[in-house]
Amino acid sequence: MHVVVPFAATDPKTRLESVLSPTERAAFARAMLADVLCSIVEAGREPTVVATAAIDPAELDLPTHVLESVSVAVDDRPLTDAVNARLPSKTDSGDNDGDTDDAVAVVMADLALATTDALADLFAAGGEVAITPGRGGGTNALVVRHPGFRVDYHGASYLDHRKIAEEVGASLETIDSFRLATDIDEPDDLVEVLVHGDERTRALATLRDFGFELERRDGRVGVARRGADDSTRER
Ligand SMILES: Nc1nc2c(ncn2[C@@H]2O[C@H](COP(=O)(O)OP(=O)(O)OP(=O)(O)O)[C@@H](O)[C@H]2O)c(=O)[nH]1
Ligand SMILES: C[C@H](OP(=O)(O)O)C(=O)O
Structure with missing residues (x-):
């Protein structure tokens, strides 16, 4: 194959x-x-x-x-x-x-x-x-x-x-x-990497390096990114 x-x-x-x-x-x-x-x-x-x-x-x-x-x-x-x-x-x-x-x-x-x-x-x-x-x-x-x-x-x-x-x-x-x-096409798909990504993967490490983290909300969980001013920017 x-x-x-x-x-x-x-x-x-x-x-x-x-x-x-x-x-x-x-x-x-x-x-x-x-x-x-x-x-x-x-x-x-x-x-x-x-x-x-x-x-x-x-x-x-x-x-x-x-x-x-x-x-x-x-x-x-x-x-x-x-x-x-x-x-x-x-x-x-x-x-x-x-x-x-x-x-x-x-x-x-x-x-x-x-x-x-x-x-x-x-x-x-x-x-x-x-x-x-x-x-x-x-x-x-x-x-x-x-x-x-x-x-x-x-x-x-x-x-x-x-x-x-x-x-x-x-x-x-x-x-x-x-x-x-689960293909990663749109910003909301980044949630899936942060929730389900294997710890050994480059994709998860890369998103974390970029400052992405999960953000708990009333409805579905989202992602937020630590901004240049070190506050957390919501997406
Ligand atoms: N060889 C080849 N691969 C492609 C092409 N377009 C997309 N891909 C790949 O096909 C898969 C699905 O791609 P898509 O999500 O549709 O497109 P993308 O370019 O990754 O992302 P978008 O620009 O957001 O559409 C990914 O592995 C892409 O790298 C193309 O024209 N040629
Ligand atoms: C290549 C294309 O990918 P999508 O646009 O769904 O990511 C498809 O699966 O037909």
């Missing part, structure tokens, strides 16, 4: 621009990428980062065994095209029977809560297409074994992918995983 990790290397995480500067967004995106790569390698796979521009994995501060298992491919096409170019095709196997050796997993780089166990469950899932929906309707991770299936990201892509699987006659498994369903 090949594991692809798409990564927007330039100006990432724009939906966090109200709470993070461009430099901070770049650092946080790379911290999440590093965490996801570690979990994938610990799950026994060798991921390929498909990045919109060149990145140096050595700058991600990965453990040596992880660094040695990671490769980078630069592809400046839009996300959907870059992923589709790497999915199984009819020419990949002689018999076109959905051979698992041709399987391709696509794991987004912003899954800050992803663990080795959650990813191992995804990689072991059955179905010619296995999807982990993201909160809000996206597709956070999937495994494709069917040579006719193609992705169409953005919007309610989970629903679109269900439909595409049906159209090409691929069996579908939906994986119910809180840890893989």
